[in-house]
Amino acid sequence: MKNSILEERRASILESCGIRGKNGGICCEKESVSGAVSQRACVYCGARVVLNPITDAYHIVHGPIGCASYTWDIRGSLTSGAETYRNSFSTDLRETDIVFGGEKKLTAAIDELMEKASPAPKLIFVFATCIVGVIGDDVDAVCKAAEAKHGIRVIPVKAPGFSGTKMHGYKLACDAIMTLVSPHAGAPHRFGVNILGDYNLAGEMWIIRNYLEEIGIPVVSTITGDSSYEALIKAPSATLNIVQCAGSSAYLAERMEAEFGIPYIKVSFFGVEDTTASLFRVADALGRPDVSANARVFAGRRTAEVMPIIDKYRPRLEGKRAAIFVGGGFKAISLIRQFDELGMKSVVVGTQTGKKDEYEIITELAGSGAVILDDANPAELERFMLEKNADILVGGVKERPLAYKLGMAFCDHNHERKHPLAGFEGIENFVKEIHTSINSPVWKYVKGDAA
Numbered sequence: 001m002k003n004s005i006l007e008e009r010r011a012s013i014l015e016s017c018g019i020r021g022k023n024g025g026i027c028c029e030k031e032s033v034s035g036a037v038s039q040r041a042c043v044y045c046g047a048r049v050v051l052n053p054i055t056d057a058y059h060i061v062h063g064p065i066g067c068a069s070y071t072w073d074i075r076g077s078l079t080s081g082a083e084t085y086r087n088s089f090s091t092d093l094r095e096t097d098i099v100f101g102g103e104k105k106l107t108a109a110i111d112e113l114m115e116k117a118s119p120a121p122k123l124i125f126v127f128a129t130c131i132v133g134v135i136g137d138d139v140d141a142v143c144k145a146a147e148a149k150h151g152i153r154v155i156p157v158k159a160p161g162f163s164g165t166k167m168h169g170y171k172l173a174c175d176a177i178m179t180l181v182s183p184h185a186g187a188p189h190r191f192g193v194n195i196l197g198d199y200n201l202a203g204e205m206w207i208i209r210n211y212l213e214e215i216g217i218p219v220v221s222t223i224t225g226d227s228s229y230e231a232l233i234k235a236p237s238a239t240l241n242i243v244q245c246a247g248s249s250a251y252l253a254e255r256m257e258a259e260f261g262i263p264y265i266k267v268s269f270f271g272v273e274d275t276t277a278s279l280f281r282v283a284d285a286l287g288r289p290d291v292s293a294n295a296r297v298f299a300g301r302r303t304a305e306v307m308p309i310i311d312k313y314r315p316r317l318e319g320k321r322a323a324i325f326v327g328g329g330f331k332a333i334s335l336i337r338q339f340d341e342l343g344m345k346s347v348v349v350g351t352q353t354g355k356k357d358e359y360e361i362i363t364e365l366a367g368s369g370a371v372i373l374d375d376a377n378p379a380e381l382e383r384f385m386l387e388k389n390a391d392i393l394v395g396g397v398k399e400r401p402l403a404y405k406l407g408m409a410f411c412d413h414n415h416e417r418k419h420p421l422a423g424f425e426g427i428e429n430f431v432k433e434i435h436t437s438i439n440s441p442v443w444k445y446v447k448g449d450a451a
């Protein structure tokens, strides 16, 4: 590595040799390096993005008003029912609250919600943010007292931003879900799956749910896209958990397996290869030959429908180079495969919260010469995208300006987007978006190549 990389970051960046397990391994699953300006969000944000899609839950942010800026707008998950989750509530802690404590203000906020909110709250999450972690409000006691007083669930999520990484926030959210559903465990298991780690961005969970139901697989509960209190508490009765975003939900699946006896498999519905393989794996895991046969017929038909679209755009994309920076390792793996399907090479691949085993697969799939980064910062992304001559960056809202400032095409694959990229419908959107962005005539003007 050249000198522009911080010394403490060197172990989190490697050039792939293309062989799994032969690269010495990347340093990951660690706290961000101070001063490196990580692209990661904080612990509280990690917890909030997992819990926010529960459509009829009330979310109180116990902290300064700035923390409450994480709202529905940063997680555009859609609802078929309540719209409650699109509101955000805050105790708006000020200087005097920090000096004298915020517990009374939190109690008053819950009481006010119970008095004024419509529909009447059944479930409130209380997120304690940085300053509450410093002053030490007894949030557990306030929530417990509120549950007793109002007869509803009031679940604390103690997530000071400084208490770990965004991954820790995911874990806190999973623990909060377990606190909610555990009292409802013990009912007999029914044939059907829970979908974990799908947040119904642009209606993606509905797409997957429809596939499963067409194949003959009932969906018991969805965690947390388009979910509700009543639907969530049925989750312990499912026969199988399928985990879409492993980074945020594998821990929940592990707890549900240990405590409710529900096995789980990881799936991905991005790209032809992963979508078809995931449908087969879900069907086969349920042990019903008729369902397995249905999955194969369904996937065969939908693949045949989508392949002409890929074939149409592939000649204009073949040989182009992609940079990927996304939240979790599983999505990065799917994206490498998706670019392969288009004849493109992934030359830079990074994630915010990838795990060691995921990076090993990434190293193998990306092939020799690709730069792999964990918890990257803008300077590193910029340097390696330029060095590897990337044609497009796939990332989220924080990466978009970086691409545009470099005069590079961009594809938003994060939770602010408004169009589905999952399933067969998503494959079509993805291919068209990559083509439109890479082959836009604007880049030659930006780069000054126009005659």
Ligand code: SF4
Pocket: 042, 043, 044, 045, 063, 066, 067, 129, 130, 131, 159, 160, 161, 162
């Ligand atoms: S103050 Fe702390 S909890 Fe709030 S947004 Fe900032 S880092 Fe996150």
